[in-house]
Structure formats: structure tokens, C-alpha cells
Amino acid sequence: DIQMTQSPSSLSASVGDKVTITCQASQDIRNYLNWYQQKPGKAPKLLIYAASNLETGVPSRFSGRGSGTHFTFTINSLQPEDIATYYCQQYDNLPPIFTFGPGTKVNIK
């Protein structure tokens, strides 16, 4: 099975900072990689799909890039409302399984 690692596990940054989270797959997953935001007590929300596509309605300060095994998620200019845990998620076709990364908790300094 494909394993997903995420780093860092947590971070603190100031409002306005650029924040980057990395997700690594144990084998090539092409661009089958999505990013979700989960605020405390809430359901997850899709931010980025297929590695680099911004979901409709999501602010443009969020972005994603990568393919194969290495992916990055960036928040340009961190805002107070971005306090959340962020998860990457991959899709493997054979067999069809879906794996989430362990998550990155983002806090404001």
C-alpha cells in the first residue's frame, strides 16, 4: 500500500507569512493528490484537487504543486482564519484505496 508522509506535523507562523507544507508518497501517484482543511469541530473542506487545482470558492492565497511522489501546499500570506489542520490525500487505483497524510496543524504565532 502507498504510504503518505507530511511535514511538518505542526507549525506556528505570523499573520502575513508564507507557509509551506510537504507531502511525500511512497511511490508514484501521478497527480492523484488532494489537500483538505479541517477547522476544530468541523468537517474537512476540499481546498486543492489533482495536486494543483484550486477548488471553486477557495481563496487564491492557497496553492498546490507537485507530481509523482513529492507535493507541496502553500498558504501565501497566512490569515487568522487559516488556523486549522491540513491533510493531503492520495488515490490509488489498484486496488482502489484512499490514504490521508497524518496532517499538519497550523497555528498563529
Next chain:
Amino acid sequence: EVQLVESGGGLVQPGGSLRLSCAASGFTFSNYWMHWVRQAPGKGLVWVSRINNDGISPSYADSVKGRFTISRDNAKNTLYLQMHSLRAEDTAIYYCARDRFPVVTDMDNWGQGTLVTVSS
């Protein structure tokens, strides 16, 4: 507006059974694959199961295979998760989510979740 509303959670003893439901509205339910994802208290997201739009090809995480069954009733716009032989480690919030396959493969809409607690 897309809405997914889970129900059926509660307290169940180890070894017991429970059936979760997810009522869908605001979209053509029969056109979409659907997922169950769970989250143990204070832990991360874990994918549980997925079913395609006509209900024929389910897939499961190894941790629930043989104990959980995903199904759907497209006439009732409802997704189900039948859970048997429940264990303490199945304690979690269970979310249903919609997948936009084959356009992309992601989970673009989620319900608010239903809590399952397995304890004696």
C-alpha cells in the same frame, strides 16, 4: 446546495452492530461515488470505504474489511454503512463524502459527521 446529513451513530458494546445513514440532497445522488471517512477522537482522518455510483464496486480499508458493508439506495438518495463486530478502535466520528469521479477523484462535499462510541 449540496447537503449530506449523517445519522445512526451512538453508543454500542464491543462486538455489537450499528448502521449509519447519510441522506443526500441538492445534487443527483445516483451520478456520484460516495465515501465513508472516520476520525478517532483527537486523531487524523482515515478512509473507510467507497462505493461507485451504481453500488456495484465497493472498496474497503483493510481495518474494516469483512466487518463493514457500504451500500446505497439511489431511489432514497441515501448512503449506508453497516458495521458489525465493532471494536473499541472503531470509536470515531464517521463522515460521508461525495466523490466527483470520473472528472477528478476527490471528496468535494462532506457531512457534519455522526459519532460512534464502542464501549462496555
